[in-house]
Amino acid sequence: MLKSTELLGGSDPDPVMLGREGGRSPFLLACDHAGNAIPARLGTLGLGEADREDHIAIDIGIFSTSHWLAHRLDAPLIGQAYSRLVIDCNRRPGTMTSMPKVSDGRIVPGNADISEEERRQRVAEIFSPYHTALAQLIAVRTSFLGMPPILCAMHSFTRVYGGRTRDCDIGVIHGEETEIASRLIHRLKTFGDLRVGYNVPYEIDFAGDHTIPAHAVEGRIPYIEIEICQDLIATCAGQRKLAFMFEAAFGDVEAALARSG
Template identity: 45%
Template sequence: MTSEPHRPLITAEDIPPVAIVNPGGTSSFLLIGDHAGNAVPSALASLGITSDELSRHIGWDIGIADTGTMLAEQLDAVFIRQAYSRLVVDCNRSPAQPDAIAEVSDTTVIPGNLALSDDAKAERFAAIHEPYHAAIAREVARRAAAGRTTILIALHSFTPLMRALATSGDGTTATLRPWHIGILHDGGDTTFAAALLNVLTADPDLVVGDNEPYRMDLIDYTIPRHAYPDRLPYAEIEIRQDLIADHEGCRHWADRIAHALVSACAS
């Protein structure tokens, strides 16, 4: 009996795993979006969940594709973004981390991620995760060869409410997240992140998180991989999702962040 030939994870009917906006950008800022897409390869049949679920925060960082594109235009910066959903493979996780391909996300079971073989997991990393990180590495190397400065800016968004299992184990609780924007940082050269925090916290209209609503730690993968070794200045920016849920909000925050980035660079 002859087995059917293996179908590649990404075929001609699927979109490429990486989108590069404004590839000729001249700015020192290099914008990246680990979770800026929510596509699923056709071979995975939407992972067994609905399009509504994929459109939620579990599927991607809401608002970041549009905000990042507008920011790239504002700054004349390159924006490298992941086109596929974080549920297919999370590009801000290492292959060794168990949540890189989540079986459950915010109480939603992901049928297409259950009981995957090692080969199936490796194929997702090879088809999506590696090309994304290779694109970032190539751009950083190209700039270095040309004697250009790179300030790496990772763009993410976060939910206004953080749900968690109740202490009794019955149902969930929700915690309000008051921050409008957060700046994440940890190892490497944190000088730029500190300067950006100073600029943002000087605005009395903003509630700014310093390593809030998340801490940058060993769970993060992209910034440590691409910024730490050569001590590139960097910042990971988290924007609250309800603020960038529509075109007007994305435009407002792209303008606001562009001004803050330029001011921090000047300082």
């Protein structure tokens, strides 16, 4: 059990990673599961290196892909540096998956017996700074653009989960189908044999998820959530390829919105 009132020390990274805050694009890219850092005071959470580098700890490939895309679009990018096993910044604090004891069948020993003080620390020092920074970035972008940005929650998913194979490559996710979602799906389907679907492999959990419900739905700003299969973006070449595809798809959306508005 931690004795201090602070979780993060001088050797730990800042939870918030920011880039291109002054970009011209109407899109704002957010990566809730960008990193897999663990505060030094928590050691390894009792996990081996293979687990700490695996999908249970990080959305593999998504931050690099989003970084390429942000560069191509000239769009702001925000990422969260700490592992989703320390605290999942896309889950409401207090839910079972916020600080999971088990992930994809693997026990997380460091989360087995977390005190209320430890939970408070993780929320106060990692979760809250990230979401405060995202809220501030949305406000700054709204002022800069003269309208709210389009919040793009960027995620990746593993091909096999819970012993079951997923047969989609890219998911375009929204609470209800919109022009943004429809245009993205249509454009992405023009690229070869990619299997693109609506609300796959997930739907937004409006009761348990945090980023889209808290920032977009409650804030009444346009949004989209993107899920990319990790085997497509496990390499630098794959990350660049998908970023270029999304650049074209997002460009179609921006052009359509400009014509209609």
